[in-house]
Amino acid sequence: MESVEYNNVISEEDIKKFPISITTTEVNLTGSWRFSKPNFEEKISPCSVGCPANTNIPKYIFHLLKNDIKTAANILRDENPFPAVCGRVCPHFCQEKCNRKEYDGSVEIREIEKFVGDYALDIPYEKAQLKTNKRVAVIGGGPAGLSCAYFLAKNGYRVTIYEKENFLGGLLIYGIPSYRLPREIAQKEINNIIEMGNIEVKLNETVTFDRLQELKNSYDAVFFAGGLSKDRIPDNIELDNENVFSGYELLKKLNTNQSFAQKLKGEKIAVIGGGNVAFDVARTILRLGNEVEIIYRRTLQEAPSFEEEKAEGLEEGLKITEKSVVIKIVKAKKLNLTLGKVDKIVNKEVQLTGETENIEVDRLVIATGQAKEFEIEKDDKIFLGGDYEHGAKTVIEAIASGKTNAYKIIAHLENKPFYFMNEQDNFLRSKRDFDSYKVVDFKKINLFYFDKQPPLKTDKLPAKERIKGFKEVALKPALDKILNEAKRCFSCGVCNECKTCWFFCPDVCINVKDGVDFDYTYCKGCGLCSAECPRGVIDMVEDK
Amino acid sequence: MQKDMLLGSEAIAEGVKLARPKIIPAYPITPQTHIIEVLSEMTANGELDATFIRVESELSAAAAAMGASQAGVRTFTATSSHGLALMHEVLHWIVGARLPVVLVNANRAIGSPWNIWTDQTDSMTQRDLGWLQVYCETAQEALDTILQAFYIAEKIQLPFMVMIDGFILSHTLEEVLIPSQDEADEFLPPYKPEYFLDTNNPMSFGAAAKGDIFYLLRKSIEETMEGSFDYIDEAHKRFEKIFKRRYGLIDTYLLDDAEIVFVVAGALVGTTKVAIDTLRKNNVKAGLLKIRYFRPFPKKEIVEALKGDKKVVVFNKAVSFGSSGQITQEIKEAFYYEDKKPVLYDYVLSLGGKEVFVENIVDLANNLDNLDKFKILWRE
Amino acid sequence: MDFREIANVEYLNQGDFACPGCAAGLSMRHALKVLGDETVIVMPASCWSIIAGGLPTTALQVPLMHVPFATAAAVASGVKNAFREKGEPKKNVVCWAGDGGTFDIGLQAISGAAERREDIIYVCYDNEAYMNTGIQRSSATPPGAWTTTTPTGNPLIFEKKDMFNIIASHNPAYVATTTIAFPDDFYAKFEKAKNAKGFRFIHLLSSCPPGWRIDSKDSVSAMRLAVETGIFVMMEKEGEQEIKVTYKPEKFKPVREYFKLQGRYKHLDEETINVIQERINKRLKKLNLL
Missing domain, CATH: 1.10.1060 (Fumarate Reductase Iron-sulfur Protein; Chain B, domain 2)
Known part of the structure; x- marks a missing residue:
């Protein structure tokens, strides 16, 4: 008999007289009953x-x-x-x-x-600390370059960004129209990165192939994310930057030249292409008071632009001519375009039906893609990223590319192997959380x-x-x-302290605070916490 | 103190009222009904400040009494016969929980066949529970015993069963001295238990016990029973001081020089006394030992009273089939280690209310030598 | 229900003797969170007689009184009236009993207490058999279910005793059925029971992993399925109001899904399952749920 706990409440004599319990069942270490035990394991959503x-x-x-x-x-x-x-x-x-x-x-x-x-x-970000003297050059101040610079700077590396324009941000500033991305938003995020420290910015610095070799010698590593700066123009079309523009060229011009925008007002303009750039250009000039027609060689449904862009463009009054290519341009007072109807496209080869149509426009914009300015070989000091490396993709993919390369560079400079947290998914996080x-x-x-x-x-x-x-x-x-x-978020695999496990623990063995603590002294291993966890954070593991 | 003509049941109700219980759960059964009718009346008209719970069975009466007592208030109930038998399980629990419930049992036969008249089978078959048992001779004794019962039960934390013979005592008018409330209060202080259901000091009662603890708890009940004589004695002295009436564990009548002694419990004492008077007139030295306390059984007092060359006739109003009358058993057991033992006659009489007249007892005394002392004796 | 809003205070100690995954322990834990420390528990023979721990220990931080099997409601009547006599009429006096102590041996005392309008809360945690003695059939055992005294399944001539309506016919202050698998429902009903005055009765479905032949981790989902298949309907009746069903799924799942999870039903053939499904449908129709 554990009489000692009775002291002061019930006398030694009375313990033997009255069938009274006042001590707790905590003397029973019910954890010893267990065959399996709950394990808190945050996973990947x-x-x-x-x-x-x-x-x-x-x-x-x-x-x-x-x-x-x-x-x-x-x-x-x-x-x-x-x-x-x-x-x-x-x-x-x-x-x-x-x-x-x-x-x-x-x-x-x-x-x-x-x-x-x-x-x-x-x-603002916490000021970046300098942890090493190693320096990295980042070529290209677009999302990939800025992302790479950010992760390097954050990790204590000194970074110099070389940007050929007189502003940072690349497409974020001149490519994506402000009705989709207000310029000041992009600018603030760019500023936040730069103000973090460890980053030097060199504007109006065009890095040619030769210059790249020089930089390679004066930096410990170079990240090249120069993007696709060359316009890909159909063979039968010539740009003149007066009546016939490339998409980016026009966007850049509109951004920097107010009087040019005024001059355009009321014109009829055709845009060739079906990607985001085509739609961005079309919707931008639509807003300047122009009549706009998109000419695309496939159907609208097949166009690679975001669905949202297409839908919004149509709502705004874009005219779309599907399955058509410009087969002839006659420059007169206006531009006379002959459009050929596309029958099918086999291996990128356009086959026409023979049907044609003539339209007259004031100007023509070509937005059929971009290409690399020059070829660079990857080597142990040169890392390639962004659109330059993977072709035209989304902003987030450029950011991811910058991030991955930053960690590749760090691993390289620290003489450590680089690996993804999961190779199959190319999964990489700054924090192993x-x-x-x-x-x-x-x-x-x-x-x-x-x-x-x-x-x-x-x-x-x-x-x-x-x-x-x-x-x-x-x-x-x-x-x-x-x-x-x-x-509505299920919070898959990530504990959000909903306390469901705590609620359903019959043994009062769970404490939820910054994660989940189990009291294994008493946990009987029933598994209810695991079964009821709404998000798969708790697993039962064998326990001897 | 006030003198009044009362039915036995009314006298008991008066005694209960004077004891100021807080909870009275009860279920009607002949011949106990008058008691609870009067108590219902008293609680309804405010004479008694208590809750009367009209439970749906005796099992629930005992259960509610157990609950109320465990909650820490003075609790009373009354029953009879089948009712007591139905309570049996809970009566055990009340003992184990050490709850000082006081219960009046109007002794009555148990079926089959149906029979509402008095014998002591109902309470004798509950003798091993751990309840104190007192058998009353008169209405006055019953009233007085109720006050004593609460006093003693609360002192020693064991329940107390007060027996009266059904009809013979419960339904008979008698002159009774009713104590004043002040006197009763002086004798019986308010009930203040040490351990009870208390949300400020939560504890659990009656949790499953392993043999070692259980054994100690049971041993303690026996020790309490054995030690209760002192408390009973103290209660009797205290009672006498306040009420000027003297009670003992046993009582005697013309015992000292008696050659033939009748051992009796309950209202049959009166009839037997008349028979003794008759026998004495005929120069038969007869006497009487009245068993008042059956539990605890006052062995010492009984041996002292019956020692010497006596022939002892034990009147049992119940029988343990295949053995003998329960009172006989107890007396035999008391004499086991005595060198000089009386001659004992084990007499079973008056089951199911079969009437016993004075001449039956006189005849018995006159024929004693012809009787078989090795067998249970039954009336012709 | 946002579990973060539930008080952290616990009235259930660690180290109780409930089997792993026992819903009876879990239900007690949460019932007490609602009822609070001004509560006294009266407990007849049941699994909980063991769960509560042996002398000199107790699993509860409120007063607890163990009582004989058939007596809980009567004992509670005595306790409650005693508290009232002592001038503490607000204490919650709660019977905590299994289905055996409620549907079978304790029913008379419950009926008595209900009819007398005793101001107590009676909670029956119904695990659908005498589990403490090792899985014997009670009148709460559903037809078809295996127990050690219905080795070939509880014969279909029987139906689970309709405790809710038995109590409802006593016109109690409150009567409800619920299960801890539906925390909102459970908490709301205990809250209502706590706040009502008079006889209150809560029938809890309470899974028993060894008795139902289920994995302990499934003990909550089993109870949930009971409700989702309509074999157990969560309802309530407040005073004079009409019976109200408190949970109706978009569509009832077939009872087969509930049976599939449990070893005690594994011997059932299709025909038997269909008979039981029909009975469920009939009852659901009667309740206007189908």
């Missing part, structure tokens, strides 16, 4: 695999919902220095992979990212805890309003809508 930058989406959403938006922003920026930009222009591969997609529609991660990103615009690389699939989600609720519908400026100027098309949802959408 499919969305973060979908994201080329592998952002820990559930984690920042968790902090947002905890009302700690600053931490949310930092988690986001740990992997991507351009959240406000990506919240606008990223096609959100993450949403394609969202486990909620097949349940009631993917979480509108983009809107949440935009919200957090905008909030973070005014939060998960316990195991297991991607939590839909089956692992305990749907009981999630009522069906359709995704957030985002509002846009009406088309009529849009074409009057360059106001941002996407409107910002109200805070409560954002938070509501954030609550």
